[in-house]
Amino acid sequence: MSVSGGSDEKECPQCGRFLRTTEFHKNQRRSDGLAYYCKQCAAERSEQSRRNRGIRPARKPPGPVPDGSKWCPDCGSVKTLAEFARAKARADGYHTYCLVCHSARGRETRDRLYGxxxxxxxxxxxxxxxxxxxxxxxxxxxxxxxxxxxxxxxxxxxxxxxxxxxxxxxxxxxxxxxFRDDPVLLANAITYLKGTTWRRALIHPGVYRISSPARGRLPSRSS
The missing domain is CATH 3.40.1800.10 (His-Me finger endonucleases)
Structure with missing residues (x-):
């Protein structure tokens, strides 16, 4: 760690400034436990990398967002939290995009990847x-x-x-x-229907006999 004026400071190789260690992100993989660049320079490098890869800059709301509401970067509207899906992984507990835009993005992805x-x-x-x-x-x-x-x-x-x-x-x-894909239940259903359904049997050409079901009861006159 490059030190100037105290052990709680570190030099950022990007901007050359000596800053307090709180101005650096934590990084347990490094010997000093801090990120190589300060937070500001790290953010600038990340944004430059996104631009180099063709990713558009992150959009921000044009003004303050009232409590109980959230700004959707796709449609540019401020909507109530009820119009956003829940997302435990996010700090505010809600998805970035509103329900309408989130669904539209899903459809676009399915069309693009799967047709x-x-x-x-x-x-x-x-x-x-x-x-x-x-x-x-x-x-x-x-x-x-x-x-x-x-x-x-x-x-x-x-x-x-x-x-x-x-x-x-x-x-x-x-x-x-x-029927839960159960052949026994299906066989029982067939047996049941055969025993409760009126059947027509051919006796002579054009002549049929109607046989009554083996079980069951006739409907009442009032039904």
Whole structure:
């Protein structure tokens, strides 16, 4: 440490000034426990580095921000804290950008990196891309793998293994989820329906017999 007038001072090699040690950031990796440059010079060097890398200077609010509010650097508006998402990692407990701008930035990033929200969702949740979905759908003949409905949009996967099983319509995909992917529950549901549904049996060409369910009760006259 270069000293002038006392051991609580240090020389900054950038500006050549002897400053109190409180004017230097802490750096435990250095022998004196202090940063190489003073706080002001370190900030200037950091800003110059950002400009050299094409990063625009950080924007600052044009005036004081009232208590309970925050300034969004994207839209340039002062908004209430309720219009910012929570962020524990930040000193003030809120994200830098308001909810509207934060969402817009997320959409822009997904479009730029993945080509859209659906492609991002497919890769992040299922580990596949749109090409794999198109291939699976083609193998199914372009219809839901269960009911045969046209243009299914939902990727079905095993919740235990994560393995993608096929492409289903909204109703079939939701139905499997409601039955917790349990074949026993689905078999019980089939048995239940067979025992409680009126059935039409063909007796002769054009002649049908309606058979009553094995269990259940007729609705009352008042229902």
């Amino acid at each position: 859209g929200s659906r492609e991002y969702h497919l890769r992040r949740r299922y580990g596949i891309d749109g090409a794999v979905v198109a291939e699976l759908l083609a193998e199914q003949g372009g219809v839901c793998a269960i009911c045969g409905a046209n243009d299914p949009q939902h990727v079905d996967h095993g919740h235990r293994t994560g393995w993608v099983r096929g492409i289903l319509c909204f109703n079939c995909n939701g139905g499997l989820g409601q």
